[in-house]
Amino acid sequence: MENFPIVDMEKLNGEQRNFIMDKIKDACENWGFFEVVNHTISHELLDTVERMTKEHYKKCMEQKFKDMVESKGLEAAQSEINDIDWESTFYLRHRPTSNISEIPDLEDEYRKVMKEFAAEIEKLSEQLLDLLCENLGLEKGYLKKAFHGANGPTFGTKVSNYPPCPKPNLIKGLRAHTDAGGIILLFQDDKVSGLQLLKDGEWVDVPPMKHSIVVNLGDQLEVITNGKYKSVMHRVIAQTDGNRMSIASFYNPGSDAVIYPAPEILNKQEEKCPTYPKFVFEDYMKLYTRVKFEEKEPRFEAMKAMESTVNIGPIATA
Numbered sequence: 219m220e221n222f223p224i225v226d227m228e229k230l231n232g233e234q235r236n237f238i239m240d241k242i243k244d245a246c247e248n249w250g251f252f253e254v255v256n257h258t259i260s261h262e263l264l265d266t267v268e269r270m271t272k273e274h275y276k277k278c279m280e281q282k283f284k285d286m287v288e289s290k291g292l293e294a295a296q297s298e299i300n301d302i303d304w305e306s307t308f309y310l311r312h313r314p315t316s317n318i319s320e321i322p323d324l325e326d327e328y329r330k331v332m333k334e335f336a337a338e339i340e341k342l343s344e345q346l347l348d349l350l351c352e353n354l355g356l357e358k359g360y361l362k363k364a365f366h367g368a369n370g371p372t373f374g375t376k377v378s379n380y381p382p383c384p385k386p387n388l389i390k391g392l393r394a395h396t397d398a399g400g401i402i403l404l405f406q407d408d409k410v411s412g413l414q415l416l417k418d419g420e421w422v423d424v425p426p427m428k429h430s431i432v433v434n435l436g437d438q439l440e441v442i443t444n445g446k447y448k449s450v451m452h453r454v455i456a457q458t459d460g461n462r463m464s465i466a467s468f469y470n471p472g473s474d475a476v477i478y479p480a481p482e483i484l485n486k487q488e489e490k491c492p493t494y495p496k497f498v499f500e501d502y503m504k505l506y507t508r509v510k511f512e513e514k515e516p517r518f519e520a521m522k523a524m525e526s527t528v529n530i531g532p533i534a535t536a
Contacts, residue, residue, distance in 0.1 A: 222249075222252075222424060223241055223242075223252040223253065224252070224427040225241055225245070225254045226238065226254075227239060227255070228256035233469075239352065242350070242383065246350065246353070246447040247433075247447060247448075248315075249450070250434055250449055251264065251433065251435075252432075252433050252445070253433070254342075254430060254433060257433030258341065258342055258345070259342060261429045263331070263334060264405060267331055267335050267465065268463060270325075270327070270328045270331055271463055272463060274324065274328055275364060275463075279306050283306040283379075283381060292389060295385055295389060298389075298402070298437070299388055299389045302389070303391060303528075304381070304390065305378050305380050305391055305392055305454070306378065306379045306381065307379075308375060310374060310375040310410065311484060312373045312374055313340075314370050318333060332375070339375070339405075339406065339465075341509045342364055342403060343403055343467070344469075344482065346387075346401060346433060348361075348362075354443060354446070354480070354482075354483060355483075356482055361439075361442065361443075364442055364475065364477065364480075365471040365472065366402055366471075366472060366475060367471060367472025367473065368437065369474075369491055370472055372468075372471065373467070373469050374467070375466065375467045377464075378392075378466070379532040380410075382457060383458060386456040390453055390455065390523060391462070392453055392454035393456055394408060394452065394511065395451065395453070395510050396436070396450060396452040397435075397437065398435040398437050398470070398510070399469070399471065400438045400469050401469050402434045402435075402437065402467070402468050402469070402472045402533075403466070403469070404434070404464065404465075404466045405431055405432075407426055407463040408429075408430075409460065410426070410459075410462035411424075411451065411462070412454045412462050413454055415452040416451040434449075435449050435450075435517075437449045437517070438499065438502075443476050443485060444483050444484055444491065445491075445494060471499040472500070473503070475498070477496065477498030478497075479494050496521075496525050497524060502517070502521060
């Protein structure tokens, strides 16, 4: 299998810029994933986020997870379990409104650090979206505007721990799926692996690297690019050793944003190229929550069947 794409963002400022932009383009067209290093988020902040996240799990979540495992008899499983993931999670919502002050058990210092982390991840998300615009021949800011809706994007973070699992052959850390939204930035454990993506019919490991951020594309970018970029199936394999930390931030369209293929991209494609549907993001999410772990194509077809009810106005500007 070819090497997983690693993008050194510092090189965007020098003579290797064209090479790096081509690497991002190839990753978006052929992988749906890439990993960025030398990005704008300080190593000190990432180290603090990791330390506090692991401390919070140990103190506030580990026993609850063990109780859940015991109550469901998961350690005694004899056949494959397809309706539960071996993960302990909580969610932080940042935009359009934050819920960070409402999450129980978070220490004030951890709340403060996660707010700072979210602000940095949001900036990096928007920087990456503009790099995608450049590669796609779209005006700078197009994707941010496409996601904006009336009140800006939906932006949140899923904080997960994947504890040691006695039967990883029977229970997935997280079952295979594509992400529903826009662009996803993941800060993952650099010691315990487990994340895999599906490429050319094979499961490929996403390598854990210290201080890197893994980037993957959601279903909405597949729609806006009319299939030029693809969201891809990925999963987490539970491990018998080690507790894997995963902090995934989702920069998604606003709930009322109307998503549809960019006209500039359609104009460049061959006429016989099928056109993806137009829909309101909230409608897509209502469907997605019911069928997350199924193939994505029927979701697009279901949206196509509904699209006559969607009004397309000009894209709202920030």
